[in-house]
Amino acid sequence: MPSLISPAERDFILKGIECNIRADGRQRPDFREVILETGVVSQTSGSARVRIAGGTDILVSVKAEIGPVQVDPETGDGADKGQIICSVECAPSASQQFEGRGADDLNNELTQMMTRILSNTSATSSSASSAAGINLSKLCIIPGQQCWILYVDALVLDYGGNLMDAIFMGTRAAIFDTRIPKTEVQDLGDGQFEFEVLDDAEDTDIVDGREDMPICITLNKIGARHIVDASPLEELCTEAKLVVAVNRSGELCGLQKGQDGGIEPSLLLEMIQFGKTIGQSLIKQLDAMIKAEADSDLGKRQRGEPIHKLGFFAQ
Amino acid sequence: MSFTFHAPTPRETAESSKGRRGEDMDIDEEFAQIQAKASMKDMAVHVVTPGEVITSDTAFMRGHGTYIEQEKVLSSLAGVVERVNKLISVKPLHTRYTGEIGDVVVGRITEVAQKRWKVDVSARSDAILMLSSVNLPGGVQRRKQESDELQMRNFFMEGDLVVAEVQAFFSDGAYSLHTRSLKYGKLRNGSFISVSPGLVQRCKSHFHSLACGVDVILGLNGYIWVSAHVPQSLDEIDTEQVYSNKNKEDITPVDREAIARVANCIRALAQETMFINDTIISFAYEASLQHKLKDMTKREVMQSIAQEATLAVENMKG
Amino acid sequence: MDRKRVAGPELSVAPLVEYPVDRKCWIPQKDHRHDASRQPEDMRPIYLKTGLINQANGSAYIELEKTKIACGVYGPRSVKRVGQGFSGHGVLNCEIKFATFSCAKRRTNVRDPQEKNLSLIISQALTPAVRLDLLPKSAIDVYITVLESDGISSCLSAAITAASAALAHAGIEMLDLVAACSASYIPTGPSITATESAGSIASSPPQIFMDADLEEEKHEQGSIVLAYMPSRNEVTHVLQSGKAEGAIISQSVEHCVEACNKIYAVMHHALLESITENKSV
Numbered sequence: 001m002p003s004l005i006s007p008a009e010r011d012f013i014l015k016g017i018e019c020n021i022r023a024d025g026r027q028r029p030d031f032r033e034v035i036l037e038t039g040v041v042s043q044t045s046g047s048a049r050v051r052i053a054g055g056t057d058i059l060v061s062v063k064a065e066i067g068p069v070q071v072d073p074e075t076g077d078g079a080d081k082g083q084i085i086c087s088v089e090c091a092p093s094a095s096q097q098f099e100g101r102g103a104d105d106l107n108n109e110l111t112q113m114m115t116r117i118l119s120n121t122s123a124t125s126s127s128a129s130s131a132a133g134i135n136l137s138k139l140c141i142i143p144g145q146q147c148w149i150l151y152v153d154a155l156v157l158d159y160g161g162n163l164m165d166a167i168f169m170g171t172r173a174a175i176f177d178t179r180i181p182k183t184e185v186q187d188l189g190d191g192q193f194e195f196e197v198l199d200d201a202e203d204t205d206i207v208d209g210r211e212d213m214p215i216c217i218t219l220n221k222i223g224a225r226h227i228v229d230a231s232p233l234e235e236l237c238t239e240a241k242l243v244v245a246v247n248r249s250g251e252l253c254g255l256q257k258g259q260d261g262g263i264e265p266s267l268l269l270e271m272i273q274f275g276k277t278i279g280q281s282l283i284k285q286l287d288a289m290i291k292a293e294a295d296s297d298l299g300k301r302q303r304g305e306p307i308h309k310l311g312f313f314a315q
Numbered sequence: 316m317s318f319t320f321h322a323p324t325p326r327e328t329a330e331s332s333k334g335r336r337g338e339d340m341d342i343d344e345e346f347a348q349i350q351a352k353a354s355m356k357d358m359a360v361h362v363v364t365p366g367e368v369i370t371s372d373t374a375f376m377r378g379h380g381t382y383i384e385q386e387k388v389l390s391s392l393a394g395v396v397e398r399v400n401k402l403i404s405v406k407p408l409h410t411r412y413t414g415e416i417g418d419v420v421v422g423r424i425t426e427v428a429q430k431r432w433k434v435d436v437s438a439r440s441d442a443i444l445m446l447s448s449v450n451l452p453g454g455v456q457r458r459k460q461e462s463d464e465l466q467m468r469n470f471f472m473e474g475d476l477v478v479a480e481v482q483a484f485f486s487d488g489a490y491s492l493h494t495r496s497l498k499y500g501k502l503r504n505g506s507f508i509s510v511s512p513g514l515v516q517r518c519k520s521h522f523h524s525l526a527c528g529v530d531v532i533l534g535l536n537g538y539i540w541v542s543a544h545v546p547q548s549l550d551e552i553d554t555e556q557v558y559s560n561k562n563k564e565d566i567t568p569v570d571r572e573a574i575a576r577v578a579n580c581i582r583a584l585a586q587e588t589m590f591i592n593d594t595i596i597s598f599a600y601e602a603s604l605q606h607k608l609k610d611m612t613k614r615e616v617m618q619s620i621a622q623e624a625t626l627a628v629e630n631m632k633g
Numbered sequence: 634m635d636r637k638r639v640a641g642p643e644l645s646v647a648p649l650v651e652y653p654v655d656r657k658c659w660i661p662q663k664d665h666r667h668d669a670s671r672q673p674e675d676m677r678p679i680y681l682k683t684g685l686i687n688q689a690n691g692s693a694y695i696e697l698e699k700t701k702i703a704c705g706v707y708g709p710r711s712v713k714r715v716g717q718g719f720s721g722h723g724v725l726n727c728e729i730k731f732a733t734f735s736c737a738k739r740r741t742n743v744r745d746p747q748e749k750n751l752s753l754i755i756s757q758a759l760t761p762a763v764r765l766d767l768l769p770k771s772a773i774d775v776y777i778t779v780l781e782s783d784g785i786s787s788c789l790s791a792a793i794t795a796a797s798a799a800l801a802h803a804g805i806e807m808l809d810l811v812a813a814c815s816a817s818y819i820p821t822g823p824s825i826t827a828t829e830s831a832g833s834i835a836s837s838p839p840q841i842f843m844d845a846d847l848e849e850e851k852h853e854q855g856s857i858v859l860a861y862m863p864s865r866n867e868v869t870h871v872l873q874s875g876k877a878e879g880a881i882i883s884q885s886v887e888h889c890v891e892a893c894n895k896i897y898a899v900m901h902h903a904l905l906e907s908i909t910e911n912k913s914v
Contacts, residue, residue: 004423004474007560008503008599019568023506025575025608029316033613037323105753112750116874242871252882255873260760262867265890269883276879277318289320314323314833427719458842
């Protein structure tokens with residue numbers, strides 16, 4: 001993770017973006033190649049490894065655990081809802097700067113941003129789902145008592161720019177890969193319930209509403225222009241960055257400015273619009289990729305062939 | 316806008332990956348195969364791992380990367396065995412830069428200290444560039460003054476990239492650099508690439524002007540600078556210019572594309588762990604012309620460029 | 634009951650307390666706010682005063698009805714930590730702390746992740762305005778204490794406004810003042826009766842309520858906080874959460890920009906006042 005850049009390099013990158021030729025030959029709205037595999041960690045309910053060619057390497061795991069429901073003491077909300085708890089951790093092996101407490105600020109920023117976008121339950125009475133689209137009431141087992149808690153943990157294994165987008169792509173893939181065991185609730189009468197987790201690997205639930213999960217696009221404003229999927233050096237030149245979270249129907253699910261620069265209001269609206277279009281088409285292609293892998297896994301399972309995941313042996 | 320998603324590809328060849336899976340081969344068989352391979356040691360390269368016996372012949376002397384135990388020469392590194400007469404040494408496959416006097420290196424200033432700059436050259440410790448080892452504006456033979464010491468940041472600042480030559484070693488193993496030549500100094504008009512230090516070989520020159528109008532500086536420490544061509548006339552000695560941070564105004568889009576293309580070629584070669592020199596870069600550049608510039612970040616394209624470049628080099632050698 | 638020991642009356646009644654009606658249950662309706670005197674685009678009245686903390690180089694106090702925030706600016710001072718490397722730019726450290734009693738739920742004394750994140754947001758919102766390039770090797774500390782919070786979004790925007798006024802009061806060179814403003818999108822039914830059926834709420838587009846308070850925030854579908862430099866026409870921070878259509882966002886951005894211009898006038902006035910006060914002393 002570089003932290004220094006020379007004025008000449010900065011100028012070269014800035015002017016290059018101005019004439020739409022970035023330092024690695026991409027144009028402003030081009031993403032780098034993304035390498036994706038789901039189901040790489042056996043101990044999880046769902047997992048995915050996302051790599052952006054050129055460095056960034058992220059492992060996202062989703063673990064479904066049973067816990068007590070969280071009820072808002074004031075409004076009484078949440079008695080019939082499950083939870084999503086997000087966290088991001090930058091592994092010290094990814095960069096020297098992440099060693100010790102070095103990654104604390106970055107971890108906190110990414111975790112908070114992810115939490116804001118994914119598990120910000122709005123109190124709106126009209127829908128039980130969260131902003132992330134996931135149907136939280138489906139995660140409830142016994143209203144007022146027990147529910148499924150989805151722990152979404154992203155681990156940054158290598159840094160090559162554009163962490164946030166990669167984390168969200170990984171999260172989407174991991175949630176699509178997630179299978180939650182079915183439960184059987186018994187009413188013992190007298191307000192007492194008992195439930196049993198069914199131990200059938202074939203018959204499991206998917207996460208309801210996963211298609212409506214948002215993905216985020218980070219736009220980096222460099223000079224008067226903005227680019228997507230910035231490389232580490234481009235990130236150093238960034239004056240202001242805008243994270244736009246969008247779902248497949250084009251609704252905005254979150255917006256946050258980062259870095260120490262300003263944006264003109266008209267440009268801000270333009271960037272939001274741009275992020276929206278690019279996000280929607282990214283979701284479409286990502287979903288196609290996830291589906292292709294899921295289909296091929298399913299086919300193999302049906303034919304009784306073993307499913308091999310390349311995991312960390314992959315290139 | 317463009318996105319590409321794809322599934323990971325196996326790292327090994329088909330044959331070896333089958334072995335890894337253990338579908339039709341058990342561990343003994345696998346071991347036997349490795350041993351069979353190991354017995355073919357007459358091959359040109361002899362790769363060893365730490366603790367492996369290189370020779371039990373006492374006639375040999377131990378060099379870098381080896382040690383002697385019970386009269387045998389053992390390797391202390393993972394790397395390739397090199398033999399010069401009776402001297403056996405092991406060159407590591409992947410390591411930090413180990414320099415020699417006279418090496419051309421590209422480095423990044425990390426700190427401005429008392430009468431010196433610290434420079435990151437991808438070596439074990441930061442290299443040192445003394446204020447007395449640089450040419451100061453206003454004449455080569457000018458004497459250093461106290462005012463120079465106070466305005467060191469006007470010459471080189473943290474983050475600046477420089478090309479320099481290794482002048483000497485300090486007793487603690489740190490390199491002392493100098494920029495006392497017009498070809499050395501601050502880098503401008505281009506972009507920076509870092510590759511494994513072992514990939515850049517020592518050549519007659521490390522400053523190249525390619526046919527496509529791009530200058531390349533191949534630092535022996537694996538730091539490479541790709542920039543727009545600047546005609547160098549030795550008459551024009553403008554020492555003020557040496558420390559300027561300004562890029563030249565007339566870098567055309569065509570130049571930029573060429574720079575990006577060359578930079579991507581170097582990345583492709585580095586990804587395929589191939590030696591990097593001006594010849595192979597030129598071939599890679601030619602091979603890359605059949606691809607769109609923005610496709611060059613794709614792994615497949617990078618592989619094919621690197622392969623074509625190797626073929627072209629082999630053809631040239633005959 | 635032991636009559637000898639307990640000398641209370643035989644009969645006891647609960648105290649008679651009248652709760653204001655709107656406080657108990659407020660149902661969002663079109664053009665009808667929690668505070669009935671406000672229109673959807675109205676902000677709460679702002680009280681802003683600079684120079685209340687003597688120890689600080691600059692300070693400000695802001696009050697939007699129940700939201701009360703104090704802010705102190707210390708510096709510029711030289712960076713003490715060695716080994717961080719030279720920087721030609723100064724650093725702006727912002728720290729926001731919610732007083733333990735400021736929210737419905739008791740806060741702890743230690744900084745929690747939310748406070749850390751808000752601190753980062755505030756410093757990102759203020760940095761574009763401060764001429765840090767003129768202050769090499771130095772740092773400015775901005776400490777914000779939330780005495781009472783009435784809605785987290787409005788609290789954040791008030792904190793940014795107060796911090797910017799305090800920076801100006803501290804005599805730190807700035808390009809412009811930063812005004813910040815929040816807005817909530819609240820789904821409203823067309824009439825009171827229709828709110829009963831959930832379907833109609835979902836279908837009608839949410840209404841934008843500027844500077845929402847806590848009660849309104851509970852009903853919100855999403856919210857936006859926007860920090861803006863009025864003279865330079867530059868957005869220094871934007872933070873949106875919750876789901877919303879693009880049109881709503883662009884509309885609320887416009888509303889916020891407008892509101893920020895109004896806040897700017899208040900800040901301007903408060904700063905001028907502090908100067909004239911000093912003169913008279």
